[in-house]
Amino acid sequence: MPNRIGDAAAVPGSPISVHDRSDPDLVAAAARGNVDAFAELSRRYRDTYSRFAVRMVGDRDEAEDVMQSAFIRAYRAMDQCRDPNRFGAWLYQIVANECRSWVIRRNRRGRRIVRDEIQLRDAPAVLSGDGDETLEDVQYALQQLDADQREAFLMKHVEQLSYEEMAEITGDGISALKMRVKRACARLRLLLEEVHDA
Amino acid sequence: MPERPRDPDDLFAERVARVLGRPESFGDDFETSLVAAIRADRPIRFRLVPRARRFSRAWWKTPASIRISPIAATLLLAAGVAALAVVGTLQSNRRGVTDPYSVATTAPVHDTVTLVRFVFVGRAKSVSLVGDFNRWGAEPVPLIGANGVWTASIPLPNGRHEYAFIVDGAHWTLDPLAPSSSDEFDTKSSIVTVGT
Numbered sequence A: 001m002p003n004r005i006g007d008a009a010a011v012p013g014s015p016i017s018v019h020d021r022s023d024p025d026l027v028a029a030a031a032r033g034n035v036d037a038f039a040e041l042s043r044r045y046r047d048t049y050s051r052f053a054v055r056m057v058g059d060r061d062e063a064e065d066v067m068q069s070a071f072i073r074a075y076r077a078m079d080q081c082r083d084p085n086r087f088g089a090w091l092y093q094i095v096a097n098e099c100r101s102w103v104i105r106r107n108r109r110g111r112r113i114v115r116d117e118i119q120l121r122d123a124p125a126v127l128s129g130d131g132d133e134t135l136e137d138v139q140y141a142l143q144q145l146d147a148d149q150r151e152a153f154l155m156k157h158v159e160q161l162s163y164e165e166m167a168e169i170t171g172d173g174i175s176a177l178k179m180r181v182k183r184a185c186a187r188l189r190l191l192l193e194e195v196h197d198a
Numbered sequence B: 001m002p003e004r005p006r007d008p009d010d011l012f013a014e015r016v017a018r019v020l021g022r023p024e025s026f027g028d029d030f031e032t033s034l035v036a037a038i039r040a041d042r043p044i045r046f047r048l049v050p051r052a053r054r055f056s057r058a059w060w061k062t063p064a065s066i067r068i069s070p071i072a073a074t075l076l077l078a079a080g081v082a083a084l085a086v087v088g089t090l091q092s093n094r095r096g097v098t099d100p101y102s103v104a105t106t107a108p109v110h111d112t113v114t115l116v117r118f119v120f121v122g123r124a125k126s127v128s129l130v131g132d133f134n135r136w137g138a139e140p141v142p143l144i145g146a147n148g149v150w151t152a153s154i155p156l157p158n159g160r161h162e163y164a165f166i167v168d169g170a171h172w173t174l175d176p177l178a179p180s181s182s183d184e185f186d187t188k189s190s191i192v193t194v195g196t
Helices: A005-009 A023-031 A035-057 A060-076 A084-109 A117-122 A135-143 A147-158 A163-170 A174-192 B008-020 B029-039 B057-061 B070-075 B100-105 B132-137
Strands: B082-091 B112-121 B127-131 B144-146 B149-157 B159-167 B171-173 B180-182 B188-194
Touching: A023 A035, A023 A084, A035 A060, A035 A084, A035 A147, A035 B029, A060 A084, A060 B029, A084 A147, A084 A163, A084 B132, A135 A147, A135 A174, A135 B008, A147 A163, A147 A174, A147 B008, A163 A174, A174 B008, B112 B159, B112 B188, B127 B132, B127 B149, B132 B159, B149 B159, B149 B188
Parallel strands: none
Antiparallel strands: B082 B112, B112 B149, B127 B159, B144 B149, B159 B171, B159 B188, B180 B188
């Protein structure tokens, strides 16, 4: 089964399904306005980023909206994808930016002010630290982090990216990313472990 | 040789990550809606918040003159007002962040930054500056106060920036001398435009 346009040209009448095309071929086709080619790219990659989006946004339906917005942006900027062989990484940048912006704007709406560790320490713990946290409880704690820390923690510990990969996606320095992960862990721990004895 | 105990932070992170690592996926309706939205050329719902840019360390070494706008000088005599003054233009060597996606959606990046002085006049125990340039409070800029006059100077690139003052840690306060805008959630902020 041919998987490149060139191969198809040598086999007249042989239809090529979008499912069999390589990423670079689909990127090129989408950049020329082929929506079906982009839809195939979406099918290949959306599950890769859906968990990240749901955890960042905190709500599945909202996350799906945010992912849709991100993918629409990606389609409209397809000619900016400089390395079609790394379409996935390029798309991840867009998804991460969209999720992060959504979080920041939602926090602005609530006039949420990120305070220092002292205020966080005084906040009630979500539950006791018995190691049996539910997804809802952990998700709640995650929502208390600011966008940068939340993103860094998810990329590092949930999506298992290296700091180099995170730097490429976020455009931030590795030192800053390490600090964000460290602070995110500290904040999550405060929220998920027992409060100090009275 | 006894096994080296693992870092408690790593163990904690692993425990949390196990919970958060449960798969999530959207159905094939995702592509159906996506294709329909693209073909209908629907507007993108959210406006992006740009990431904070990194500046060269050299910017602070360049001396800058200070000038106060006439309006700010007059209003500094009144109580409970805030004023904004542009103090100088510095050249900086900015390390650009390669982001092919942002090229499509933002204005071109320039190599000029302006030191902008924010002034708040009023009675308060603390005043902080938050805006799109510091992720709206992720790293609030504390203003230094003396005799009811609070100031802070920060470098900003050319362009439009949104900001607000946080007074006494709780009161979201706009700059009465600056234009304001509301986002789609009706949250108001003040606007400063730097450069041309």
